[in-house]
Amino acid sequence: xxxxxxxxNMKLSNYSLKQLLTGTAFVLFSTLIYSCQSSPAEQKLxxxxxxxxxERSVDGKTIVDTxxxxxxxxxxxxxxxxQVTQETVAGKIYVTDFFFTTCPSICPKMKNQMLRIYExxxxxxxxxxxxxxxxxxxxxxxxxxxxxxxxxxxAAKWHFLTGDRDSIYDMALKYFIxxxxxxxxxxxxxxxxxxxxxxHNRHIRGHYHGTEQEDVDRLMQDMDxxxxxxxxxxx
Amino acid sequence: xxxxxxxxGFLGLMALTTLTQCFTDKQNQGQKLYAQNxxxxxxxxxxxxxxxxxxxxxxDYLQTHxxxxxxxxxxxxxxxxxxxxxxxxxxxxxxxxLGPDEITNLLNYIQTSFGNNNPRYTLTEVTQMLEACPVPxxxx
Numbered sequence: 393x394x395x396x397x398x399x400x401n402m403k404l405s406n407y408s409l410k411q412l413l414t415g416t417a418f419v420l421f422s423t424l425i426y427s428c429q430s431s432p433a434e435q436k437l438x439x440x441x442x443x444x445x446x447e448r449s450v451d452g453k454t455i456v457d458t459x460x461x462x463x464x465x466x467x468x469x470x471x472x473x474x475q476v477t478q479e480t481v482a483g484k485i486y487v488t489d490f491f492f493t494t495c496p497s498i499c500p501k502m503k504n505q506m507l508r509i510y511e512x513x514x515x516x517x518x519x520x521x522x523x524x525x526x527x528x529x530x531x532x533x534x535x536x537x538x539x540x541x542x543x544x545x546x547a548a549k550w551h552f553l554t555g556d557r558d559s560i561y562d563m564a565l566k567y568f569i570x571x572x573x574x575x576x577x578x579x580x581x582x583x584x585x586x587x588x589x590x591x592h593n594r595h596i597r598g599h600y601h602g603t604e605q606e607d608v609d610r611l612m613q614d615m616d617x618x619x620x621x622x623x624x625x626x627x
Numbered sequence: 628x629x630x631x632x633x634x635x636g637f638l639g640l641m642a643l644t645t646l647t648q649c650f651t652d653k654q655n656q657g658q659k660l661y662a663q664n665x666x667x668x669x670x671x672x673x674x675x676x677x678x679x680x681x682x683x684x685x686x687d688y689l690q691t692h693x694x695x696x697x698x699x700x701x702x703x704x705x706x707x708x709x710x711x712x713x714x715x716x717x718x719x720x721x722x723x724x725l726g727p728d729e730i731t732n733l734l735n736y737i738q739t740s741f742g743n744n745n746p747r748y749t750l751t752e753v754t755q756m757l758e759a760c761p762v763p764x765x766x767x
Contacts, residue, residue, distance in 0.1 A: 496720060500668045500676045507677055542678035542715075 435617055437589075437597040441568070463566055463594040468524070468553035471536040476522070476551050478594065485618050486520040487611070488588050489602055490564050490571050492527035493539050497578045498585040502602040506550075506587070507543065512612060514549050518619060521550040524563065526571045526581050528554045567596065589614055592622055657736025660729055664722050665737075673741030679717055681710035684741035693745070697730050697753045698760035727754045 441461025447454050467477045487509055491499045506521060513519040525531035531539075536552040553560075564571040567588045574582040587602040589611060597618055600611040661669075665683075669675050673684035681688065688710045689696065703721030707714055725733070731753040738745040 494718070497667055500680055501670070503679070504670060504674075504676050539679065543676075544678055 436621070437614055437617055440596040440599065460595050463563075463590060463596070466559070466563055468551075468555040468560070469533060470547050470551040470553055471533060471540045472547040473533050474547065474551075476553055480551070481520050481522070481590070481592075481594070483592050483622075484518050484520050485592055485615065485622060486522055486590050487615070488522040488524070488567060488590060489586065490524045490526050490560075490567075490569050490583050492525050492579065492581055493531050493535055494527070495579045495581065498603050502585050502587075503543070505602055505605065505608040507545070508608060509612060509615075510545055510550055513615070514546075516619070518622060519549070519615065522553055523550065524553045524560050526560060526564070526583055528557050528560060568599070587611055589618065591618055592625075655736070656729065657732035657734075658740070660725070660733045661736055661740075664725070664733075668719070673737070673743075678713065679715065681708065681713070681715045682741075683737050683743070685743065686710050689738060689743060690745055694756060696734055697727075697748075697756040700730055700733060701725065701757060702760060727757055730757070 439460045443461070444459045445456045446459045447456055449455070463478075465478045467475060470476045487506070489502060489506065491502060493499075503523075506523065510521060525536065531552075531554050533554060536554060540547065540550065540552050561571060564583075567586075567590075569584055569586050569588065571581065571583040573580065576582075585602040587600045587608070588596055589598040589600070591597050598611065598614045601607040668680050669683050673682055675682040675684075683689070688708070692699075699719075701721055701723060703719045705716075705718040707716040709715075722730075728750055731748055731750045734753065735747045737743065738747060
């Protein structure tokens with residue numbers, strides 16, 4: 393973003409306090425301008441993924457629609473042995489991630505952050521959380537139930553999903569989340585700690601680093617924007 | 628000219644950060660070990676994960692099981708465990724690679740951070756504890 397060039401004759405002893413201050417002030421100032429660009433209230437979230445123009449004809453005229461990347465239908469089972477499908481999230485927005493219960497590396501932090509989202513939106517009927525296990529062999533319904541109960545979260549709001557291994561891995565791709573079995577990785581699986589925000593049309597509207605508090609703050613701001621969009625559309 | 632000032636500013640900041648980091652690293656081996664080995668589960672502030680991973684911060688366990696902690700860190704834990712009145716039951720992996728000196732620093736760090744204010748350990752004390760770790764651990 394900023395032009396930074398290093399010249400070989402620059403020496404460390406060259407700089408004065410004044411120069412340091414000018415530099416810092418400049419950085420602070422540009423951050424300020426950057427962050428003031430738009431107020432969250434009027435913001436509209438982008439739709440992520442590929443888009444394709446599709447032509448159709450109405451009364452002899454050609455109309456071009458844009459078809460956005462959409463999460464396909466799915467069917468998994470949650471910690472209460474309930475089927476969870478696209479119907480479960482119909483008319484709602486949801487946050488989703490991929491994890492496994494025995495993961496020693498990034499999952500505890502992801503779950504800690506997801507708990508913040510759960511606590512903030514647990515009474516909002518328009519919000520759902522879907523956490524998919526990428527280790528369905530170990531993470532059976534019983535294991536997920538124990539996990540959720542210990543965290544004291546309800547299945548009505550936060551579904552821990554298990555199911556056919558291949559279907560889960562295929563779904564991860566649809567959410568653009570990288571997952572793979574990897575004996576080299578801690579716990580035997582490699583995956584990203586992303587949280588994806590999906591709207592009521594099953595379009596992906598944002599992705600966030602699920603292990604970072606600031607990024608999850610941003611996610612919750614975006615959720616409010618999306619909830620407002622949902623409200624406006626329902627009117 | 629403006630450009631070079633900016634660059635010097637950046638370099639200055641970078642040098643400062645590096646310097647401070649060097650100092651703190653040397654001083655707080657315990658803190659560094661915590662960040663490397665424990666923080667992913669017990670969190671930056673020692674709060675753990677609700678219902679699943681017990682807290683280090685203000686945990687009664689640190690006092691009531693003081694003499695078992697060296698073995699717990701080296702060999703891990705599983706099975707039910709009650710911390711501050713809540714039952715946990717999940718596996719904690721052992722940090723087998725840590726030597727007695729490192730475990731001492733780590734223990735002293737957790738006993739005196741996150742709002743804890745418990746007595747410190749000596750290296751002799753920790754070495755003795757590690758030599759006397761319960762037999763079932765051997766199987767691991």
